[in-house]
Amino acid sequence: MADHEAALVETVRSFLRAPADDFDAVQQLHAELNDLIAKDASVISALYGHYFQAVHALLGEEDGVSTLLPDTLDQYRFVLAFSSGSFLGRRRAEAFEHLLARHEEHLALIDRALEMPDRRLCPKPRLRHTGTLGDVAGAMIAIYSWHCPFEGRPWPQAVEAALRVPRLFRAFPRQNSIAALSLLADAPESAERFAEIIRFYVLERRSVSEGAMGWMQQDMLGFYARRDDPRHSQAPTILAKALHDGRSWPRERAVPFVEEFVLAALGLEPATQGDTIDRIAKEVERQRRRIETNTYRGTLGFSAAQEKANDEERLVKSERELDAVRQDFDGWLARRRAKAVRRVAVSHTTRRALQTVVKLLPGDTTAPIANLLDEARSYAERPRRFAMPKPADKRFKDFGFKLLVIEELMYRRDDLRPRFDVHEFAEEYDKREISVEDDGYDIIPEVARYFRDLAIPDDLLATVERLHQSSGLDGGPGYIEHLFPFWDPGAGDDPVPVTAKAANDLDLVPNLKRISGLENSKPGAKLLKALRARDIELIAEEDGP
Structure with a gap:
């Protein structure tokens, strides 16, 4: 030593x-x-x-x-x-x-x-x-x-x-x-203790942005609040305890809480164009100085080159935002509000938290939150491109086989429309907040349900003559980047298997002539017998599709 x-x-x-x-x-x-x-x-x-x-x-x-x-x-x-x-x-x-x-x-x-x-x-x-x-x-x-x-x-x-x-x-x-x-x-009992902290800052310190309050608003209500974080999942409870006597709060306490805690967490705090330019410009300058010093050594699993590349990407985004604020402040405000409306519409917890604030603070101070909730409700009721299909007649018994059909018709031939996109679907979905970044390391249940319930017309099914199952050698099937966005065959992720149940689905594609890559599912005797009975040719993945 x-x-x-x-x-x-x-x-x-x-x-x-x-x-x-x-x-x-x-x-x-x-x-x-x-x-x-x-x-x-x-x-x-x-x-x-x-x-x-x-x-x-x-x-x-x-x-x-x-x-x-x-x-x-x-x-x-x-x-x-x-x-x-x-x-x-x-x-x-x-x-x-x-x-x-x-x-x-x-x-x-x-x-x-x-x-x-x-x-x-x-x-x-x-x-x-x-x-x-x-x-x-x-x-x-x-x-x-x-x-x-x-x-x-x-x-x-x-x-x-x-x-x-x-x-x-x-x-x-x-x-x-x-x-x-x-x-x-x-x-x-963390909810009680977080409520205690909020009351201390708001009522005793008479400050909504001092010390811990900035982090707390983001962790409870912000765009990147994690669903499994108790500060977010318990946000309605925390606010109910913190505001239990909120109806008696004077305006000089209630209004700052609404504007600087609740609305600020969603990026909607009142701001002038000049103040916004100054704030973003300072951030741009800070990012530029860090890149120029070039003292990256690597940390938290990132190499020095990755750290620098990440900072350069953040700088580009900040510069674009600064230009947008300078050139069209009203447009920037509109986009900011649209982002907040969507957040409230898709996050049940955030919506309940805002409803709690409206219920417990004086009514003349919470109009901005009430208006935001109304807009979120209208957003949730709008027509959607990828509305969840109603349960179809469940004609397909095997999910893996249906995915091969969807791959052929939707992603290879572009005949089955609309072509499903998980990012757009996540933006539209409002039963819960789907985060592709967080949820994409496994099959996303709502996407699986969409594909399972998706109706495919008979006239399209009749045009299917070939199917292909990819193991990832060719980059993977088109549907997989939406069903399982971070699917990684190199890390051991397997294709969605085609099982023996697919033997019951062959009548749905009467003109199917060949399937390539089915060896990835290790088909059993029942399925192989059904395929032979219909003279459906099986070829190796590398020889298809």
Whole structure:
């Protein structure tokens, strides 16, 4: 360990020599710590030793004497950098063991920090940090998220830390720790605690956008709120508890909540063209500076080249948005509203949350939300290109065989219309919010139902003379990118099988002469016998279609 200890000391000291607001220095530290831990896992123990020394020192404890971290600024920076888990890789379990071994001591330190007055520790902190003791308290709680193994969550010790999150924001209102909020989301009775946080900021701090509120509005109501996140799934309950006395709220509390919390989460907060240009222009400039510095090293599973490419793509989108705002602000506003209307129309949870706000706040303050709900209702009732078919007569007994017929008629010949598109279908569907990005790693149930219930006219079925089942050698069938968007035969995903039930479907395609690639379904004797009886030729996939 001696060589690695020396390397660890030099790595940390190199990090501390960089400016305090240098985000790239943090990434470099994490990359080097990851390399050291990969060579010797006992480095984790040494890091925890330095971490506890730094925390004790920052809280005025005598146990905080450290030659590696001699002054307050060094201690502050190290604690924040160490509380992240991005350098642990697959070593989260070992790190968590060290934390658990000193869990009671650590909780006592958190409690002490939450009782102390805030004070400045860093003159020029990094983005989203305050440079004060509150950052340290937030990092101490967040470590239970970042250093905790994914298996076994929620860990009881992490729950104990999570229950202190409302106290964190009450003690240090400017804190906006994403990890602390995520930790609280996994704790029991989290709805009550999130409601408590909302009431604290709105009624006591008289601020709707301070500290944690920005993240909370996005996680509860925003476009990228995850369906399985308790902050979103419980949003109606959270709001019902937070606004239980909302009818008595004065306008100066209710109106900002409506505009800056609810509508802002959907991108509909009141804004002038000038303010919008300034906001997007600052973001464009920030993105350009990051690309120009070209200090990408790779993180979170992305290579340096991928990180840069992602930033360049985001920059192009931001520049286009800036041009759109400058050239046609009314058009930009209309598109923004249309996006919000669709979100409310397709997300049952978001709709219920908005209805809760309308019900519990004074009626003269919620007209913008009521109007949005009315527009969403009209949107949901509009004619659709891909309306879910009514259950057909179920003539096809085998789903895999019907998909081959759909492939031939819809995607190869373009005779069966409309040509189904999962992205357009997801935009139109309103029974739940379908996310192709989230749901596409398996068969999307609603798309499967669409194809199962899709009626195919007899005159089209009579024109089918050949069918082809692809294993993916030719890129895969056309329907698969809509049924199972991230289908990957290279990762072991199989074609949708054609089973023995298909023998009962052959009469539906009376002029079928050949099928290529059926070996991918390993057809049994019953199906093979039925095919031979109709003189249907079977050829290898590579010889078709």
